[in-house]
Every structure is written in C-alpha cells, then in structure tokens.
Amino acid sequence: DAKTTQPTSMDCAEGRAANLPCNHSTISGNEYVYWYRQIHSQGPQYIIHGLKNNETNEMASLIITEDRKSSTLILPHATLRDTAVYYCIVRAVRSGGGADGLTFGKGTHLIIQP
C-alpha cells in the first residue's frame, strides 16, 4: 500500500471549515483513499473513502486531485467534538474482499479552537 504524508498538527476555529491535507504521491490505480479519526481514548472511527471521484457524506467531503497524488478531507463546520487525530490511509483493493488490516501512521492532530 502507498505511503501517506500528513501534517503533524493543525488548528481550526470552531464553525469554520477544517481542511486536512494528505499526500500519497506513489498511489496506484487500484488503491482507495480512506480517512479515519480517533477521538482521545476511543477506537478509530471511519469517516469517508474514495477512489478517484470526490465524495461527500454526512460527516465530511473528500477531494481527490485529478492525478490522485493528494487528497483533502473537509469538515464543513467544525465543532469542538471534531478535535481528534485524523488518519489518511491508502489501501489497495484486495481480491476476496480485503481481509488484512489497515496501516495507520501517526495522523494529523486537529485541534478545534473555541
């Protein structure tokens, strides 16, 4: 699976959009981009994933560049509860459904300021 690079930490004001970047310049054509987050002392929580098109769900939007070498997770109206470590994970499609684990790096510590 391709390596990812994320900033160590970021701040964002409450109510503003939080934009979290991720670089995955060695991504292959069959690799998805996943985002998870981990609120302090809790288990990781799935946020969103995509292959090549931009995606949106009730939690966030995922913008993937046309060359797929980077992506941005957008939390449109950040709240204090969004303070967490955010992990960008690139993972290949596995035949048979993908039974092995995810590779978590150190992620980005997002701090929402009141």
Place this chain on the structure above:
Amino acid sequence: NAGVTQTPKFRILKIGQSMTLQCAQDMNHNYMYWYRQDPGMGLKLIYYSVGAGITDKGEVPNGYNVSRSTTEDFPLRLELAAPSQTSVYFCASSNNALGLAGGGENIQYFGAGTRLSVL
C-alpha cells in the same frame, strides 16, 4: 446499536500472568481484527480472521493467540504477559461489500478498546 464490544475496558496484569481480551460484534461481519496501539503511535495489526475457524497473523503476532469459533466472537489470548505488551488493544470488524472498482472494500468498525498494563 452495539457494534463492536470489548471487555474488559481496563486491566492490570503481573508479568507472567495470562488473560483473554474479549471482542464481540453484532453486525454479522465475516472479518475481524485485533490491533494494538502504543502511546503516540498508530495502530499495528496483531491477528485477523476472515471467518469462523480461520485466523492469520498480522504485523506483530508474537506473544498472542486467537481463535474464532463463531462469527460474532474473536478473543485475543495473552499467555505469558510481558511489560512490552502494555498497550491499548482495539478489536475491529468489517464486511466485504463490493466497492467502486468492483473489488473488495474494507470499512472497519472499531471497539472502544482495552487498556492493558503489565507490571
């Protein structure tokens, strides 16, 4: 919705003791996983299972054992606890829904974790 349930939440062991960390999921997922997370680090995969009766090693399996007798349960066994096994342990499960590329995706759902200290 219960999702993935882990017990206990906290445990302190003495060196050489054994224990079983319990994990149960009620989403009828075939795939289950055990990870450990050391302070300030990301998660590392210990073992995983693709279905009842089938398990396989992950990145850091030494010192652990698993079994999968039912779809719902995936216990993790520590036989001779060592200080190096002090960590937070997370269990996860996933299905194998077909994805955008026609292959398998892997959206994992995690439990709340078990915080283990070995002294």
